Amino acid sequence: MQPRSRHRITVDIPVVVTTVLDSMEGTIVDLSEGGAQVAGCGLPVRSQCQIDYEGHVVFGTVQWSEEDRMGIRFPYELADGPLFDRLEIARAARLTPTALQPRTLGARPAGGFGRRFG
Template sequence: MQVKRSRERIAVDIPVVITTVLDSLEGSIVDLTEGGAQIFGCSLPPRSQCQIDLDGYTVFGTVQWSEDDRMGIRFPFPLTDGPLFDRLEMARTPQPAASAMQPRPAAPPPMGGFGRRIS
Protein backbone atom coordinates (compact mmCIF):
# COMPACT_ATOMS: atom_id res chain seq x y z
CA MET A 1 0.00 0.00 0.00
CA GLN A 2 1.46 3.37 -1.08
CA VAL A 3 0.84 6.32 1.21
CA LYS A 4 0.19 9.66 -0.52
CA ARG A 5 2.56 12.21 0.97
CA SER A 6 1.69 15.88 1.25
CA ARG A 7 5.32 16.94 0.72
CA GLU A 8 7.98 15.73 -1.69
CA ARG A 9 10.95 14.01 -0.06
CA ILE A 10 14.28 15.58 -0.93
CA ALA A 11 17.41 13.40 -0.96
CA VAL A 12 20.18 14.85 1.22
CA ASP A 13 23.19 13.67 3.21
CA ILE A 14 23.36 15.68 6.44
CA PRO A 15 25.32 14.32 9.44
CA VAL A 16 23.40 15.01 12.66
CA VAL A 17 23.32 14.06 16.33
CA ILE A 18 20.09 12.56 17.69
CA THR A 19 19.59 13.13 21.40
CA THR A 20 17.13 11.56 23.82
CA VAL A 21 16.89 11.77 27.59
CA LEU A 22 19.16 8.73 27.91
CA ASP A 23 21.32 8.66 24.81
CA SER A 24 23.09 10.56 22.05
CA LEU A 25 23.45 8.92 18.63
CA GLU A 26 25.13 9.92 15.38
CA GLY A 27 23.37 9.45 12.06
CA SER A 28 22.72 11.06 8.70
CA ILE A 29 19.52 12.51 7.33
CA VAL A 30 19.03 10.85 3.93
CA ASP A 31 15.71 12.42 2.99
CA LEU A 32 14.02 15.50 4.33
CA THR A 33 10.82 17.54 4.08
CA GLU A 34 9.45 20.40 6.14
CA GLY A 35 7.48 17.81 8.12
CA GLY A 36 10.05 15.12 8.86
CA ALA A 37 13.22 13.23 8.05
CA GLN A 38 14.55 9.74 7.45
CA ILE A 39 17.72 9.12 9.44
CA PHE A 40 20.21 6.41 8.52
CA GLY A 41 22.85 4.96 10.84
CA CYS A 42 20.90 4.75 14.09
CA SER A 43 17.44 3.93 15.38
CA LEU A 44 15.15 4.49 18.34
CA PRO A 45 11.87 2.77 19.23
CA PRO A 46 8.69 4.13 17.61
CA ARG A 47 6.98 6.94 19.55
CA SER A 48 10.31 7.99 21.13
CA GLN A 49 10.73 11.72 21.62
CA CYS A 50 14.08 13.06 20.39
CA GLN A 51 15.87 16.10 19.13
CA ILE A 52 18.02 16.53 16.04
CA ASP A 53 21.05 18.74 16.58
CA LEU A 54 22.80 20.47 13.68
CA ASP A 55 25.19 23.42 13.95
CA GLY A 56 23.91 24.42 17.39
CA TYR A 57 20.28 24.36 16.22
CA THR A 58 17.73 21.87 17.60
CA VAL A 59 14.64 20.41 15.95
CA PHE A 60 12.33 18.24 18.05
CA GLY A 61 10.61 15.16 16.68
CA THR A 62 8.84 11.86 17.30
CA VAL A 63 9.98 8.55 15.84
CA GLN A 64 7.20 7.26 13.57
CA TRP A 65 8.85 4.04 12.41
CA SER A 66 12.14 2.27 13.04
CA GLU A 67 14.30 -0.46 11.52
CA ASP A 68 17.72 -1.78 12.55
CA ASP A 69 19.72 1.05 11.00
CA ARG A 70 17.21 3.78 10.10
CA MET A 71 14.12 5.56 11.33
CA GLY A 72 11.53 8.10 10.28
CA ILE A 73 11.01 11.18 12.42
CA ARG A 74 8.05 13.56 12.25
CA PHE A 75 8.50 17.16 13.34
CA PRO A 76 5.71 18.67 15.50
CA PHE A 77 5.94 21.92 13.51
CA PRO A 78 7.04 22.37 9.89
CA LEU A 79 10.57 23.61 9.28
CA THR A 80 10.56 27.31 8.37
CA ASP A 81 14.06 28.47 9.30
CA GLY A 82 17.41 27.37 10.70
CA PRO A 83 20.29 25.35 9.23
CA LEU A 84 18.18 22.25 8.54
CA PHE A 85 15.67 24.31 6.57
CA ASP A 86 18.54 26.04 4.74
CA ARG A 87 19.99 22.64 3.73
CA LEU A 88 16.55 21.56 2.51
CA GLU A 89 16.23 24.68 0.35
CA MET A 90 19.76 24.21 -1.04
CA ALA A 91 18.96 20.60 -1.98
CA ARG A 92 15.78 21.74 -3.75
CA THR A 93 17.60 24.36 -5.81
CA PRO A 94 18.75 22.86 -9.10
CA GLN A 95 22.49 23.07 -9.54
CA PRO A 96 23.66 24.54 -12.87
CA ALA A 97 24.96 21.91 -15.26
CA ALA A 98 28.40 22.25 -16.75
CA SER A 99 27.99 24.08 -20.02
CA ALA A 100 29.13 22.42 -23.22
CA MET A 101 30.08 25.88 -24.47
CA GLN A 102 32.73 26.53 -21.82
CA PRO A 103 36.17 27.26 -23.29
CA ARG A 104 38.58 24.37 -23.30
CA PRO A 105 41.96 24.73 -21.65
CA ALA A 106 44.71 25.76 -24.04
CA ALA A 107 46.92 23.01 -25.46
CA PRO A 108 50.47 22.94 -24.12
CA PRO A 109 53.08 24.60 -26.36
CA PRO A 110 54.77 22.28 -28.85
CA MET A 111 57.87 20.54 -27.53
CA GLY A 112 59.46 20.07 -30.93
CA GLY A 113 57.45 17.03 -31.87
CA PHE A 114 58.56 13.47 -32.09
CA GLY A 115 61.94 13.05 -33.82
CA ARG A 116 62.21 16.65 -35.02
CA ARG A 117 64.60 19.43 -34.20
CA ILE A 118 63.46 22.95 -33.92
CA SER A 119 66.14 25.45 -34.96
Protein backbone atom coordinates (compact mmCIF):
# COMPACT_ATOMS: atom_id res chain seq x y z
CA MET A 1 0.00 0.00 0.00
CA GLN A 2 1.37 3.41 -0.96
CA PRO A 3 1.30 6.31 1.47
CA ARG A 4 -1.11 9.12 0.66
CA SER A 5 0.34 11.98 -1.30
CA ARG A 6 -2.20 14.44 0.14
CA HIS A 7 -3.30 14.98 3.72
CA ARG A 8 -7.04 14.57 4.24
CA ILE A 9 -8.94 17.29 6.03
CA THR A 10 -11.92 16.61 8.30
CA VAL A 11 -15.15 18.03 6.84
CA ASP A 12 -18.90 17.49 7.09
CA ILE A 13 -20.36 17.76 3.58
CA PRO A 14 -23.71 16.17 2.65
CA VAL A 15 -23.56 14.66 -0.85
CA VAL A 16 -25.40 12.28 -3.15
CA VAL A 17 -23.40 9.29 -4.42
CA THR A 18 -24.70 7.92 -7.72
CA THR A 19 -23.94 4.73 -9.64
CA VAL A 20 -25.49 3.37 -12.81
CA LEU A 21 -28.17 1.61 -10.77
CA ASP A 22 -28.62 3.62 -7.58
CA SER A 23 -28.42 6.96 -5.81
CA MET A 24 -27.80 7.33 -2.08
CA GLU A 25 -27.18 10.10 0.39
CA GLY A 26 -23.94 10.23 2.33
CA THR A 27 -21.60 12.63 4.07
CA ILE A 28 -18.00 13.34 3.16
CA VAL A 29 -16.15 13.16 6.48
CA ASP A 30 -12.63 13.73 5.17
CA LEU A 31 -11.44 15.14 1.90
CA SER A 32 -8.30 15.85 -0.12
CA GLU A 33 -7.65 16.78 -3.72
CA GLY A 34 -7.26 13.09 -4.53
CA GLY A 35 -10.15 11.45 -2.70
CA ALA A 36 -12.74 11.36 0.05
CA GLN A 37 -14.15 9.18 2.79
CA VAL A 38 -17.94 9.03 2.56
CA ALA A 39 -19.97 7.91 5.58
CA GLY A 40 -23.58 6.77 5.58
CA CYS A 41 -23.42 4.54 2.52
CA GLY A 42 -21.24 1.89 0.95
CA LEU A 43 -20.53 0.41 -2.48
CA PRO A 44 -18.44 -2.57 -3.59
CA VAL A 45 -14.71 -2.01 -4.07
CA ARG A 46 -13.80 -0.90 -7.63
CA SER A 47 -17.30 0.51 -8.21
CA GLN A 48 -17.40 3.59 -10.40
CA CYS A 49 -19.52 6.39 -8.97
CA GLN A 50 -20.08 10.09 -9.01
CA ILE A 51 -20.40 12.49 -6.10
CA ASP A 52 -23.02 15.19 -6.60
CA TYR A 53 -22.62 18.38 -4.59
CA GLU A 54 -24.29 21.72 -5.27
CA GLY A 55 -24.98 20.86 -8.91
CA HIS A 56 -21.42 19.74 -9.67
CA VAL A 57 -20.22 16.19 -10.24
CA VAL A 58 -16.93 14.58 -9.24
CA PHE A 59 -16.21 11.07 -10.54
CA GLY A 60 -14.48 8.43 -8.46
CA THR A 61 -13.65 4.78 -7.85
CA VAL A 62 -14.30 3.01 -4.55
CA GLN A 63 -10.94 1.91 -3.10
CA TRP A 64 -12.22 0.35 0.12
CA SER A 65 -15.65 -0.18 1.60
CA GLU A 66 -17.30 -1.10 4.87
CA GLU A 67 -21.00 -1.42 5.60
CA ASP A 68 -21.60 2.28 6.22
CA ARG A 69 -18.55 4.09 4.79
CA MET A 70 -16.11 3.95 1.92
CA GLY A 71 -13.01 5.55 0.49
CA ILE A 72 -13.31 7.05 -2.98
CA ARG A 73 -10.35 7.98 -5.15
CA PHE A 74 -10.78 10.71 -7.75
CA PRO A 75 -9.20 10.02 -11.17
CA TYR A 76 -8.51 13.76 -11.51
CA GLU A 77 -7.48 15.85 -8.53
CA LEU A 78 -9.86 18.52 -7.34
CA ALA A 79 -8.72 21.90 -8.63
CA ASP A 80 -11.95 23.91 -8.66
CA GLY A 81 -15.67 23.71 -7.97
CA PRO A 82 -17.70 23.66 -4.76
CA LEU A 83 -15.98 20.61 -3.22
CA PHE A 84 -12.57 22.17 -3.79
CA ASP A 85 -13.86 25.41 -2.25
CA ARG A 86 -15.07 23.55 0.85
CA LEU A 87 -11.68 21.80 1.09
CA GLU A 88 -9.85 25.14 0.95
CA ILE A 89 -12.15 26.66 3.60
CA ALA A 90 -11.66 23.66 5.92
CA ARG A 91 -7.89 23.71 5.37
CA ALA A 92 -7.70 27.45 6.12
CA ALA A 93 -9.81 27.04 9.27
CA ARG A 94 -7.52 24.26 10.45
CA LEU A 95 -4.41 26.40 10.00
CA THR A 96 -5.84 29.56 11.59
CA PRO A 97 -5.01 29.94 15.29
CA THR A 98 -8.04 30.00 17.54
CA ALA A 99 -9.18 33.35 18.89
CA LEU A 100 -9.81 31.78 22.29
CA GLN A 101 -6.11 31.50 23.11
CA PRO A 102 -4.29 34.64 21.97
CA ARG A 103 -0.51 34.41 22.06
CA THR A 104 1.87 37.23 22.78
CA LEU A 105 5.24 37.30 21.06
CA GLY A 106 8.00 36.54 23.51
CA ALA A 107 5.65 35.29 26.20
CA ARG A 108 6.90 32.40 28.29
CA PRO A 109 4.55 29.47 28.79
CA ALA A 110 3.33 28.83 32.32
CA GLY A 111 3.52 25.42 33.95
CA GLY A 112 6.13 22.70 34.18
CA PHE A 113 6.08 21.29 30.66
CA GLY A 114 8.43 22.13 27.84
CA ARG A 115 11.64 24.09 28.29
CA ARG A 116 12.52 25.34 31.72
CA PHE A 117 13.11 29.02 32.14
CA GLY A 118 15.19 30.16 35.01
